Amino acid sequence: MDTTSATVRTTCNRDCPDACGIVATVSSGRITKIQGDPDHPVTRGFLCYRTSRFLERQYDPDRITTPLVRSGGTLRPATWDETLDRIAERMLRIKSPVRRRSCTTGAAARWACSSW
Numbered sequence: 332m333d334t335t336s337a338t339v340r341t342t343c344n345r346d347c348p349d350a351c352g353i354v355a356t357v358s359s360g361r362i363t364k365i366q367g368d369p370d371h372p373v374t375r376g377f378l379c380y381r382t383s384r385f386l387e388r389q390y391d392p393d394r395i396t397t398p399l400v401r402s403g404g405t406l407r408p409a410t411w412d413e414t415l416d417r418i419a420e421r422m423l424r425i426k427s428p429v430r431r432r433s434c435t436t437g438a439a440a441r442w443a444c445s446s447w
């Protein structure tokens with residue numbers, strides 16, 4: 332028997348108005364089981380099919396855990412710093428007055444917007 336096992340009460344993090352209560356069993360820093368929280372006043376132990384299978388995705392070896400950047404027609408892993416810098420740079424370009432004008436005119440808009 333694992334003596335480091337503990338149960339943790341939490342809430343489903345999906346963008347769903349139900350916000351179902353979850354009881355997670357954590358063992359050695361890893362969630363080993365999730366189930367609906369029977370003491371939740373609204374959802375009373377319910378978890379939908381999608382969330383009840385959450386751990387299969389969470390610990391899937393093919394799960395994407397780092398940002399991917401398109402480069403030369405393929406995706407390559409990137410750091411969060413690089414990714415956030417790229418996003419900030421693009422947002423600043425979009426925000427610039429030149430870009431805004433480009434995107435509000437016909438042919439120029441098609442050229443400018445397709446070059447993003």
Ligand code: SF4
Nearest residue numbers: 343347350351379382
């Ligand atoms: S468990 Fe399912 S129904 Fe409940 S909040 Fe999460 S996604 Fe919504």
